[in-house]
Amino acid sequence: MAEVRYSDSDLNEFAELINEKLVQARQDLDQLKRSLSHEDDNSTDDTSPTFKMMEDGSETMSREETAQLAARQEKFIRSLENALLRIKNKTYGVCRETGKLISKERLRLVPHATLSIEAKNRQ
Numbered sequence: 001m002a003e004v005r006y007s008d009s010d011l012n013e014f015a016e017l018i019n020e021k022l023v024q025a026r027q028d029l030d031q032l033k034r035s036l037s038h039e040d041d042n043s044t045d046d047t048s049p050t051f052k053m054m055e056d057g058s059e060t061m062s063r064e065e066t067a068q069l070a071a072r073q074e075k076f077i078r079s080l081e082n083a084l085l086r087i088k089n090k091t092y093g094v095c096r097e098t099g100k101l102i103s104k105e106r107l108r109l110v111p112h113a114t115l116s117i118e119a120k121n122r123q
Contacts, residue, residue: 006093006101015087018111022080025073032070036063079112095119 006014086092093102097119106113115123 004094004101005090008090010104011087011090011092014092014107014111015084017108018080018083018087021111022077022084025077025080029070029073029077032066032073036066036070076112083112097122 083092093104093107094100095102095116095118096114098116100116100118102113102116106117
């Protein structure tokens with residue numbers, strides 16, 4: 001008979017991995033948020049108007065990219081938190097499409113995965 005879930009010791013191992021990734025992800029998000037709210041120290045107030053316009057446009061684009069990175073990081077954090085909930089419910093590591101166990105190797109690389117490689121390739 002095939003396994004329907006990972007053992008409690010396996011789940012504890014994955015929980016440790018996910019918690020480590022969560023700590024790093026939250027630190028990265030904090031850094032992105034700080035960079036978004038931080039006034040640029042290298043102001044162009046004393047330079048020519050043409051250069052200032054180019055610099056302001058570049059800064060706006062950079063802020064938009066940083067905001068997109070922050071949004072992706074928030075989504076990643078939510079995915080990791082959801083993975084911890086699945087561990088708590090003992091449903092972690094079960095493919096949501098096939099119902100089979102996702103390989104440990106995949107979960108170590110992508111601990112928030114909800115699809116096996118087989119199901120992911122079908123998409």
